[in-house]
Amino acid sequence: MKKYILKLFIVSAFANGETDRICLLKCSGYLLDRRKMLYFLYDDFSGERTVEMNLKEKDFDLTFQMGKGENITTVLNDIKLIYILSGSMDVSVGTENFNAGAGDFFLLNVGQSFGWKSREDCLYACLKIRYGLFTENLGMPYLYFICSTVRGDMNADIYQRVFQVLSQLVREYTAAPGTPGFRRETLWYSLMDILVRHCLFHRPESIENIEISQRMILVMQYVCANYMKNLSQDEAAKTMYLSSSAFSRWFKKQCGVNYGDFVTRVRLTHSVEDLIFTNKSMTDIALDNGFSNASVFTKVFRKHYGQTPTDYRKGHTSVQEVGNDLIARVKSSPEFLKIRSRTAVQKVRVVQADTDQGTVWEDCWNQGINAGDAADLLSARIQSQILTLKENLGLKYVRISNIFSSRLRLRKEHSVGPMNFDGIDGVMDFIISNGMHPFIDLCDREHVVFLAMNEFLYKEQAEGTFLTADELFQVLTDMFRHFVGRYGVREVSSWLIECWYDDRSRRVVGLDENYGVIFREICSRLKEAAPGIRVGGCGLELGISEQHFREIAADMVESGGIPDFITMYIYPYAGLRSQISDFDYTVEKLRLCRNILAQYHLEDLDIYVTEWNLSVSSRNYYNDSCAKASMLLRHVSSSAGCGRMFMYSVVSDLSSNYYDSSKLLFGAPGLMSKDGLYKPVYYALWFLRQLSGKLLACGPEHMITVSASGVYQILLFCPKALNYKYFLRKEYDIKPSDLEGMFEDNAQIVLNMEINHVPETDYYMKCYILDQTHGSLLDQWMSMGLPEGLNGKDIEYLKGVTQPGLIFRKISAAQGRLLLKETMELHQIKLIQIYPS
Incomplete structure (x- = not known):
């Protein structure tokens, strides 16, 4: 067997002040013996070490x-x-x-x-x-x-x-x-x-149990498994339980050639394959195939093929790799x-629904939207996009943060005297005058544009708005008295307030105070100003901060500051590791939250997910894809009925604008592009809004409802888990063209659906289709060559061509049943509406 010299280099990588060792191994495509590999990976050494190792033939x-x-x-x-x-x-x-x-x-x-x-x-x-x-x-x-x-x-x-x-x-x-x-x-x-x-x-248990005439194939297999070694006739004879002389006679009779000649032929066959299909040198070919050196190999080869190995390689190129x-x-x-479409890789599902059964459908995913910093709502572009979403998705609440920010010019430094409410009034006027209500996140939050978990493109430190709890209480009291005077107690009583806990700095509204005590006082003062107002907290991601959540639940109970609802964030991460392909991540975190609340006798509280997305990154083209839209619906289907409200984060890509965001799309998480174009994830939420009435069936690729007027709505989706290629890359390093090869499979899903107890009549079926061909802004942009510097006419063109496809056809119910069969392609989403003709 050929020996190689393998050099191991230890490279120091510094993260959080600690040194991680990384071994860089290059073995020319050969696999190492795993026991030796583990020895060197865990051996405690630094610098450079040269190790002589035996490498196996390519597996x-x-x-x-x-x-x-x-x-x-x-x-x-x-x-x-x-x-x-x-x-x-x-x-x-x-x-x-x-x-x-x-x-x-x-x-x-x-x-x-x-x-x-x-x-x-x-x-x-x-x-x-x-x-x-x-x-x-x-x-x-x-x-x-x-x-x-x-x-x-x-x-x-x-x-x-x-x-x-x-x-x-x-x-x-x-x-x-x-x-x-x-x-x-x-x-x-x-x-x-x-x-x-x-x-x-x-699979013979013993060669001795096999007739001698049937052993030839076994001898050949023995030689083929060991041809690169020194295959003596004596060793081969032992494997056949024969003497060397008896083995020699038997082999010549069975095979027609001497044993030594057969071994040579096997070695030459491997050599021929290496000559034709690899670029190995003659020395490597000789040693890899059991010859003592290149000269012996050339001599034996010439004897059998009548030419040198080099000449043979030149003359046999009719069947070879050509790059x-x-x-x-x-x-x-x-x-x-x-x-891609072969039926052998289709997955078939049977879906049954019954109009006599089901539960009330409540759309928890379009009631509110996370709009980010309050000051951003003074932008006409953001306002226009929020109004579009309000009209199309039916938004009731707009969640805003940092209402005390200096960008709103509320007060000078830490004064608690007369305040300038013009800035915050402009924000509230916009929300209320357009038929929506504020959902206020009481926080002192830093402005961040994430590249990945704990990696930032831009980070603006929190302002330190309050020095003492008394300062916070006074400013908050005066502000809400002003709101009641301006908008009326009835309007303010319809608002929702979240008191956020910063688990990184362990502060509440910028103060190093006990959360339960601060929350109780805030709740008391706000309800004094507007008795019907609802106040909740504390806004943590349980995949990261479960212990902090338990501590806060205990603080609330101990201090007597029981919230009107509980808030939490859901981003699929465990520590710093993305769990985006865990289909049940959302529902598992909701159940964990409910279980923790039960331990403190708070299980009856509503759960509001005030920040909800599949990635924290603002530079990840997965955010712009049909794959994310389909995956989002998969998380929705598994968590239906487990939360009171889910607020998608965020409205627009404008929230992530920076110096590098001049392109049409740049991997931001908004429902709309900075130019106001709809992204696939927007259509996923729009499809959800069309569901109404009673939920008949809900599964990993479907949701079926029926309205009071007898209209059936069927939402289908084909989500795919991401493979290792995604998780070995930084989220912000993924290009649009990289996404295609980053999924576990591309199998179609065939859904055979049966809806029972339906009126026997003719129906119209309307089907909206969202996939990489219909309605995908990213795929349309890619088909154009990813151009930059698009003008107004280009944007209008894209608005027209990035809409879901639409198909009509007639179907009939027979014997009280509607039967449908739909084939779902990779990442595809379909909304089917069936109504009497």
Whole structure:
């Protein structure tokens, strides 16, 4: 086995004042023995160390090959699986002959002879798994698999399992040729697991129990598993439980050649493969395949093939990898195009609903919106976008923060004398005059534009608005007396107030005071000014601050400051790790909140989620995608009935404006772009608003309601979990074009739906469609080439073309049932409305 010198470099990375060690390993695509790998990862050393290690032969390989004519017959030395992408080939495997066309795949065992010929260009994927990987891990010296679509010996379930892994591997190797990845290794081991569990045909317990005439394949497998070693005849004879002389005679009789000649042929077969399909040097090829040096290899090779290895490499290029050109041909092949939509990778769901059952549907997701700093609402652009959302989503509350900010010119420094209410009156006038109510976040909050959790593009420190609790109480009392005088006690009593706790600085409204005491006094003063006003707190993300929440709940009970409702934030993070692909994150945090409240006898309080999103980042193009919209609905469906109000954060991308935000989209989390264009997540909330009446069914890809007038609304969505590629990147480093390859699968979901006890009549069915083709601003912008500097006419054009698709058709109910079948594509959302014709 070839030896390599592997250098390990230790690099220091400083985070939070601590040093983390990182090992950078480069092994030219070879896999290390895992026990040795772990030893060096955990060995406590620094600086540079040179270590001599034995590296295994490459365990897995997938190459795309194309050829016309005839391929020489070879004896196989590793497990191979051939998957035809286009064209066809006549195949010979041992004594068996068959034809394989596009879509077929077949497995070739070690020790079998294999050859093919084709009258046209045949494009295929050749997957190789090192035979020793099976024997080493299973402890079985000899293995034989049956896995083929051309022999008719695979049942449908096994076929689908193999095809799913096979198609994902092909996609992986075409998406980023030559780039390794954890997902690839996972897929390879999944394929091996399927083969061992379902396709393993021959696993002898003892060679002694096998007839001598049947042992030839086992000898070949022994040689193929160990060809790179010194394979003496004596060792081979021992494995067959024969003497060396008896083994020699038997082998010559069975195979027609001497044992030594057979070993040489196996080594030469591997050498030929390396010559054609790799750029290895002659020395590397010789050592990797069991020859003592390059000179011996060249001499043996010339004897068998009549030419040197170098000349052979030059003359045999008809079937080989040809880089990007071949990858392009693979992507345009008929079989590759079927991979995305093949029924073998569809997931089928059965959905049943009954109009005689169900619960009252309440839209908790469009009652309010998080608008950010109060001072931002003095902007005409923000006001225009809020009014658009109010009209289309039916907003009742607008949540604002930092009402004491110096940007509103309320008072000079820390004076508690006469105050200038013009700024805050302008904000309140806008909200109230347009039929909405303020939801005020009492806080002293810093202004932040997040890149990722604990990483900031821009951060403006909190102002330190109050020096003492008495100053806070006096300013708050005077302000709300002013509000009552200006808007009336009835209006102010309809407001909602949140007293936020800053878990980073452990302060409340900027003061280092006991939360329960401060909250009780605030609540008392506000209710004195407007008795009907509702006050709650404390606005924590339980994935990060569960212990702080428990402490505050205890403070509230101990101080007697019981809130009218509880507020919390939901951003899917656990510590600094994103949990965006945890479909149940939202509902689990709501249940955790409810359980903690129950421990303090507060379980009857309403829960208001006053900040709600899937990412804190303001520079993450996932925010602009259909993928986020579909995922958002998945979180909604799992948490229906668990909260009183969810306030999406935030209204507009304008909240994240900075020097780098001149493009149409820049990864901000708003429902609307800075130019007022709707993003997919806006349409997700608009679709939700169309649901009404009674909730008949709710599941991971659907919600079904029926209105009092007998209109059925069916909201369907096809969310996909993000894969490791997303989580290995910084959120702000992801480009729009990167998103396509960042999901666990692209399988369609087929929903077979049945609604029972419906009037037997004819119906109209109206279907809105949101996907990457219909209604996606990001995808439309990408199709235009991501242009910058768009003018007013360009924006108007985009408004017109980024709307959901719309389809009408007629359907009928029979025997009191409505039957529908919908196929959902990747990230797609459909709103289906069914009403009597």
